[in-house]
Amino acid sequence: MTSRELTGLLSLTDADAAAAQRRLSDVARSWAWRIGFGAVTWPWLLASLSGGRKADKRALLDELGLPHDALPHLGSWKADVGFLRHIVREIARLRPAHVVELGAGASTLIAARALALHGGGRLTSFDQHDGFVAATRNWLTDHGLHADLRHAPLTAESRDWPGLWYDIDALPDSIDLLIIDGPPWAVHPLVRGAADSLFARLSPHAVVLLDDAARPGERLVARRWRQRWPHIDFRLKHDGTKGTLVGRRRDTSIPVANDNEQGRTWRHLARAAGIAGLIATGWIARGELGEFPQAAEASTFLDEAAASHRTGLLRQAMASQVESATLNAAEIRRSTGIVLPPLPASWRIDDVQLYPTPDSPAVAVSITTPDGEQLSFFADRAETPAEARPLLAHRAQDVIAYWEAGDMAYALTGRAKAARIMALAAEIAPAA
Numbered sequence: 526m527t528s529r530e531l532t533g534l535l536s537l538t539d540a541d542a543a544a545a546q547r548r549l550s551d552v553a554r555s556w557a558w559r560i561g562f563g564a565v566t567w568p569w570l571l572a573s574l575s576g577g578r579k580a581d582k583r584a585l586l587d588e589l590g591l592p593h594d595a596l597p598h599l600g601s602w603k604a605d606v607g608f609l610r611h612i613v614r615e616i617a618r619l620r621p622a623h624v625v626e627l628g629a630g631a632s633t634l635i636a637a638r639a640l641a642l643h644g645g646g647r648l649t650s651f652d653q654h655d656g657f658v659a660a661t662r663n664w665l666t667d668h669g670l671h672a673d674l675r676h677a678p679l680t681a682e683s684r685d686w687p688g689l690w691y692d693i694d695a696l697p698d699s700i701d702l703l704i705i706d707g708p709p710w711a712v713h714p715l716v717r718g719a720a721d722s723l724f725a726r727l728s729p730h731a732v733v734l735l736d737d738a739a740r741p742g743e744r745l746v747a748r749r750w751r752q753r754w755p756h757i758d759f760r761l762k763h764d765g766t767k768g769t770l771v772g773r774r775r776d777t778s779i780p781v782a783n784d785n786e787q788g789r790t791w792r793h794l795a796r797a798a799g800i801a802g803l804i805a806t807g808w809i810a811r812g813e814l815g816e817f818p819q820a821a822e823a824s825t826f827l828d829e830a831a832a833s834h835r836t837g838l839l840r841q842a843m844a845s846q847v848e849s850a851t852l853n854a855a856e857i858r859r860s861t862g863i864v865l866p867p868l869p870a871s872w873r874i875d876d877v878q879l880y881p882t883p884d885s886p887a888v889a890v891s892i893t894t895p896d897g898e899q900l901s902f903f904a905d906r907a908e909t910p911a912e913a914r915p916l917l918a919h920r921a922q923d924v925i926a927y928w929e930a931g932d933m934a935y936a937l938t939g940r941a942k943a944a945r946i947m948a949l950a951a952e953i954a955p956a957a
Contacts, residue, residue, distance in 0.1 A: 578606065584931075585635075590638075608769050612636050614862035620646070621640075622646045623646060624704065634664060648672040648673065650672050652676065652707065677692050685722075700727055734771060747759055838899065841876065850877065861888065873893045878891075894949065898939055901938045903937075
């Protein structure tokens with residue numbers, strides 16, 4: 526739920542939902558959760574105020590062909606640039622026929638524009654505020670876009686999750702992309718967990734995107750989703766101010782937890798809430814609840830970069846393998862969301878390939894320097910914070926210089942001396 530206007534730190538109130546929640550026992554439990562999680566959630570709320578860098582927002586709007594004032598204000602309880610970029614990437618990759626969104630606003634505008642550029646699928650968006658739905662519909666009309674926006678008041682009760690849920694009407698039988706940006710955490714820290722009531726409608730290889738995924742409540746939601754929906758691979762991405770949980774469906778079985786499993790899960794959640802309630806101020810020790818941010822690790826990325834280098838060397842040695850020496854950075858960005866920096870003009874491009882990774886394609890470029898050194902330049906989306914200046918790593922015979930720029934991660938791999946690889950990397954990242 527995101528407006529084009531400036532807003533405060535907390536979400537909008539909903540009179541109907543507030544009235545429906547005034548059962549004393551429910552209110553008492555809800556406030557206990559809010560107070561407990563509020564003690565540990567405020568750092569995430571403060572971190573989300575920026576909404577992302579203005580330069581990143583301009584780059585996203587340029588990519589979509591939208592004017593820079595199309596998203597005048599981001600941050601607070603609204604979607605940030607990192608989450609919006611995930612939406613664009615997945616639409617470009619999936620070409621979804623049916624997208625369902627919970628919580629309308631900036632994400633609706635971005636999703637509608639991305640769909641117009643990539644396949645023209647249908648977007649159905651639900652929000653609890655009737656007036657906000659009308660305002661968002663007008664916002665899209667101003668930019669020549671369309672979505673099926675519906676008012677869904679918070680009046681439904683979930684059997685499995687606390688807090689009131691959207692009163693959702695007709696849905697498509699098959700959902701290719703599910704965007705979860707509501708309800709706000711003030712309803713209940715775990716309220717977005719009820720979005721799993723739609724998981725049975727996910728098509729094969731569908732994707733789920735959960736905003737604000739770095740917050741404690743959403744981390745507990747993610748933990749239970751992993752237990753209950755093992756056929757969906759959930760990964761937390763730290764490439765925005767608030768984190769995004771990306772879930773990818775990988776088979777057709779849909780196991781449902783039994784009552785005993787649900788009971789155990791709720792006991793774990795209640796215990797976590799009790800711990801949270803005892804913490805009155807400040808940052809908590811990371812890792813206490815088992816899924817808080819860990820130290821940045823680039824191990825998987827480095828393994829993939831080294832593997833792509835070895836694969837590139839094999840391809841060049843095989844006469845049967847067709848190579849492509851054309852590097853079209855603009856086409857790669859439009860199709861995959863991968864942003865490639867300029868490479869030195871003196872380097873010869875031998876091969877450009879999309880390289881499969883667990884989430885989406887990366888890009889591997891085989892290069893020969895003027896001195897005859899064979900290198901591989903590997904680019905993928907960043908998963909964990911890293912340095913802007915090149916760092917050094919080794920994988921067997923391979924020497925790797927890796928760094929990040931914005932939400933992208935890069936690696937230059939070769940078998941020269943470490944000092945030489947670092948010097949070559951500096952030619953691509955000279956300002957780092």
